[in-house]
Amino acid sequence: MKFNFNWEGNRNKIQKLMDFMKENRSKKGILMMALHETQDLFGYIPLEIMELISKELKTPLSEIYGVATFYSQFSLVPKGENVIGVCLGTACYVKGGQDILAKLEELLAIKEGQTTPDGKFSIDATRCLGACGLAPVMMINNKIYGKLTLDKVEEIINSYR
Amino acid sequence: MITVEELKKIRENTLKKMDLKLHKLQEEILDKEGALNKKLILICGGPGCHSSNVEEMKARFEKRILEKGLIHVEVSIAGCFGLCESGPNIEVYPEGIFYSRVKMDDIDEIVDKHLCENVVVERLLNEGAIESGKIKHVSQVNFYNKQKKIALRNCGIIDYNDIKEYIALDGYQALAKAITEMTQEEVINMVKDSNLRGRGGAGFPTGRKWETAFKYDADQKYVICNADEGDPGAFMDRSILEGDPHSVLEGMALCGYAIGAEQGYIYIRAEYPVAVERLKIAIKQAKEMGLLGRNILGTDFSFDIELRLGAGAFVCGEGTALMESIEGRRGMPRPKVERTAHKGLWGKPTIINNVETFANVPPILLKGADWFRSIGTEDSSGTKVFALGGKVKNTGLVEVPMGTTLREIIFDIGGGIEKDRKFKAVQTGGPSGGCIPEEYLDTPVDFGSLSKIGSIMGSGGMIVLDESDCMVDIARFFLDFTVDESCGKCVPCREGTKRMLEILERITAGEGRAEDLDRLESLAEIITSGSLCGLGQTAANPVISTLKYFRDEYEAHIYDKRCPAGACQALLEFYITDKCIGCTKCARSCPVSAIRGKVKERHVIDTEKCIKCGACMEVCPVGAVIKR
Numbered sequence: 012m013k014f015n016f017n018w019e020g021n022r023n024k025i026q027k028l029m030d031f032m033k034e035n036r037s038k039k040g041i042l043m044m045a046l047h048e049t050q051d052l053f054g055y056i057p058l059e060i061m062e063l064i065s066k067e068l069k070t071p072l073s074e075i076y077g078v079a080t081f082y083s084q085f086s087l088v089p090k091g092e093n094v095i096g097v098c099l100g101t102a103c104y105v106k107g108g109q110d111i112l113a114k115l116e117e118l119l120a121i122k123e124g125q126t127t128p129d130g131k132f133s134i135d136a137t138r139c140l141g142a143c144g145l146a147p148v149m150m151i152n153n154k155i156y157g158k159l160t161l162d163k164v165e166e167i168i169n170s171y172r
Numbered sequence: 173m174i175t176v177e178e179l180k181k182i183r184e185n186t187l188k189k190m191d192l193k194l195h196k197l198q199e200e201i202l203d204k205e206g207a208l209n210k211k212l213i214l215i216c217g218g219p220g221c222h223s224s225n226v227e228e229m230k231a232r233f234e235k236r237i238l239e240k241g242l243i244h245v246e247v248s249i250a251g252c253f254g255l256c257e258s259g260p261n262i263e264v265y266p267e268g269i270f271y272s273r274v275k276m277d278d279i280d281e282i283v284d285k286h287l288c289e290n291v292v293v294e295r296l297l298n299e300g301a302i303e304s305g306k307i308k309h310v311s312q313v314n315f316y317n318k319q320k321k322i323a324l325r326n327c328g329i330i331d332y333n334d335i336k337e338y339i340a341l342d343g344y345q346a347l348a349k350a351i352t353e354m355t356q357e358e359v360i361n362m363v364k365d366s367n368l369r370g371r372g373g374a375g376f377p378t379g380r381k382w383e384t385a386f387k388y389d390a391d392q393k394y395v396i397c398n399a400d401e402g403d404p405g406a407f408m409d410r411s412i413l414e415g416d417p418h419s420v421l422e423g424m425a426l427c428g429y430a431i432g433a434e435q436g437y438i439y440i441r442a443e444y445p446v447a448v449e450r451l452k453i454a455i456k457q458a459k460e461m462g463l464l465g466r467n468i469l470g471t472d473f474s475f476d477i478e479l480r481l482g483a484g485a486f487v488c489g490e491g492t493a494l495m496e497s498i499e500g501r502r503g504m505p506r507p508k509v510e511r512t513a514h515k516g517l518w519g520k521p522t523i524i525n526n527v528e529t530f531a532n533v534p535p536i537l538l539k540g541a542d543w544f545r546s547i548g549t550e551d552s553s554g555t556k557v558f559a560l561g562g563k564v565k566n567t568g569l570v571e572v573p574m575g576t577t578l579r580e581i582i583f584d585i586g587g588g589i590e591k592d593r594k595f596k597a598v599q600t601g602g603p604s605g606g607c608i609p610e611e612y613l614d615t616p617v618d619f620g621s622l623s624k625i626g627s628i629m630g631s632g633g634m635i636v637l638d639e640s641d642c643m644v645d646i647a648r649f650f651l652d653f654t655v656d657e658s659c660g661k662c663v664p665c666r667e668g669t670k671r672m673l674e675i676l677e678r679i680t681a682g683e684g685r686a687e688d689l690d691r692l693e694s695l696a697e698i699i700t701s702g703s704l705c706g707l708g709q710t711a712a713n714p715v716i717s718t719l720k721y722f723r724d725e726y727e728a729h730i731y732d733k734r735c736p737a738g739a740c741q742a743l744l745e746f747y748i749t750d751k752c753i754g755c756t757k758c759a760r761s762c763p764v765s766a767i768r769g770k771v772k773e774r775h776v777i778d779t780e781k782c783i784k785c786g787a788c789m790e791v792c793p794v795g796a797v798i799k800r
């Protein structure tokens with residue numbers, strides 16, 4: 012799949028990123044921070060932005076690419092409007108997190124790591140979300156849903172449709 | 173910037189306003205007159221309860237209180253109360269009444285009945301709060317009365333967004349004392365004498381580590397707080413950071429003073445946005461008051477703290493990988509040629525400690541090394557926070573003195589196994605740890621004892637497993653995790669764990685071979701001895717410990733093609749018992765039409781066709797479908 016990066020439409024975000032880099036120029040280890048900022052602003056890390064960062068920080072693109080692909084939080088492709096993270100940490104796993112994931116995959120007809128064709132949802136399997144007391148747990152755009160049952164999952168997803 | 177004097181004044185003034193909260197600590201009311209009329213509603217804002225939107229709850233309380241014209245009622249949100257299982261939790265003071273599973277619609281009733289008429293809303297009381305008809309004070313509930321709080325001392329009491337409340341409960345007093353009255357050596361000696369050992373997993377003596385960095389001359393030194401909390405099933409550090417962020421900041425500043433560093437970093441995982449937010453607020457407040465930054469409390473000690481976000485790589489919890497990551501590279505562990513206390517971040521002497529380790533430091537400085545050593549065991553002083561999860565009734569956060577037995581934690585505090593099933597094992601230490609069977613439940617929990625029985629203390633994850641959990645599958649689960657998270661630098665770790673996972677997958681799929689167990693054992697040896705960092709060195713532990721204690725389960729899978737726990741789908745058969753009433757629901761829900769039967773007659777599953785999806789079991793109204 013190829014994405015065409017919309018330079019014009021993203022002008023504001025690019026400006027914000029440049030300001031961020033200028034502001035933090037003096038701090039050491041700025042690359043990780045820049046990648047986080049990019050992910051926050053664009054929802055993923057576009058190749059075009061990596062090229063920009065490369066020029067700005069005078070760091071080879073290959074190195075930036077190497078860092079961006081090492082960390083599972085950074086995505087090189089756009090995500091859905093609603094990002095669902097299903098916890099497969101230990102506490103959730105023993106309480107049926109796998110079944111929750113299977114139910115979501117069935118409901119949205121995509122696999123873990125994929126995005127629905129209409130761009131509305133993507134599903135990620137994550138490790139512990141730190142709400143193990145409520146296992147099994149999933150997170151949709153930073154909001155935690157706990158003590159899930161298969162019925163509850165369906166209800167919650169419908170509320171986002 | 174404030175002085176030590178002003179710090180004391182803030183403490184006194186704020187204390188006066190907190191008398192009801194202190195009741196939680198002391199079980200006595202400081203100002204009896206006032207307290208009779210005053211009430212405090214404390215809402216839990218911990219990771220579990222927070223997901224049900226506590227800010228909205230607070231607003232609802234305030235609205236109703238206003239409508240009812242009550243003037244002496246304060247509503248406050250605090251960090252994790254610990255009992256996540258029964259959340260959202262609420263406490264009412266001065267009487268110490270503990271309400272659980274409070275919904276938005278229950279709030280008016282609490283205000284109308286409890287606050288206006290002084291009638292307790294019994295249906296919302298926590299299950300543990302009533303005994304032989306009497307309502308117990310929250311501190312007397314079984315879940316709490318065996319606990320001892322040092323790292324969590326302020327969690328669930330203070331308002332995490334208000335530095336003044338932290339100061340009121342002795343906050344920043346230890347820092348003030350250290351930088352105005354103590355030398356660097358004195359601080360280090362006190363930490364050394366306390367026998368505080370690192371809470372991040374390995375249990376290295378904290379004071380000794382600090383001394384190493386102190387003695388090494390350099391123009392620049394660093395302090396790092398490891399808040400990566402990688403164990404997939406643990407949230408101790410998160411709860412401390414969210415419930416009492418300043419205790420960690422103060423611990424770091426004390427370390428900075430002791431070793432001679434002016435810059436600290438908190439490396440926190442990006443999955444914890446709430447903790448990041450609260451830390452940002454805490455750092456800002458501390459800077460505004462001059463408790464961080466240049467010339468703290470007017471002395472010539474300066475110390476600043478910055479946040480750095482992780483990005484979802486477990487291996488970055490390892491000290492040197494974490495430093496690589498802060499420096500902006502792939503988080504791969506460094507060969508241990510040089511100690512990080514000599515050459516760490518950017519090649520400078522660096523101390524890295526866990527969140528909970530830092531949170532323990534201020535009380536040690538204030539109350540002394542002897543006090544700390546009087547708690548816990550010879551081997552391990554103090555307390556440990558555990559995230560109790562899995563098949564236990566009271567899932568949540570507990571802090572107990574070292575040396576408390578597993579049985580006390582799981583059965584007395586945790587309330588035993590849910591659904592009254594049978595206990596099978598407890599997993600400690602996450603992917604680096606092991607599974608402990610019933611016969612060792614009376615083992616005291618400290619660093620030494622747990623490693624003797626093939627597990628580790630780890631950072632504090634404690635997952636309880638019952639008879640329906642398959643131990644081979646649990647081992648497979650952890651190996652799957654390690655394969656995912658290995659950074660790939662060492663061949664034994666990268667390839668060896670993959671081979672192990674393949675074998676475990678084969679066994680759980682019912683295709684295990686006779687030679688598999690030997691092969692697992694030899695792989696375990698190679699991976700353990702041939703890996704660079706702790707991830708690889710401990711990756712085989714979940715397999716080794718389950719092989720040791722639950723070998724018969726492995727054998728049942730391999731030789732009898734049977735999963736004794738009834739968990740491995742491939743080895744199960746779905747079966748309809750004579751309870752069947754012939755409602756035909758199952759036949760209609762089966763996606764592959766494997767179920768036959770007439771209306772009002774018992775149905776039968778064609779096991780050849782069945783894909784074991786479990787749909788029939790879910791829809792059966794009388795529970796006639798079983799796995800066997």
Ligand SMILES: Cc1cc2nc3c(=O)[nH]c(=O)nc-3n(C[C@H](O)[C@H](O)[C@H](O)COP(=O)(O)O)c2cc1C
Nearest residue numbers: 370371372398401402489490491525526529706707
């Ligand atoms: C793979 C791996 C992951 C680790 N993850 C963490 C972690 O999430 N949090 C932590 O505090 N320590 C973690 N550690 C331990 C650290 O390497 C280090 O020992 C610890 O932060 C030192 O602090 P302490 O002495 O206060 O325990 C990890 C170690 C390894 C090998």
Ligand code: SF4
Nearest residue numbers: 661662665703705708
């Ligand atoms: S043991 Fe594993 S995780 Fe650690 S450095 Fe080697 S390959 Fe990386």
Ligand code: FES
Nearest residue numbers: 098100103140143
């Ligand atoms: S294991 Fe799922 S939230 Fe911790």
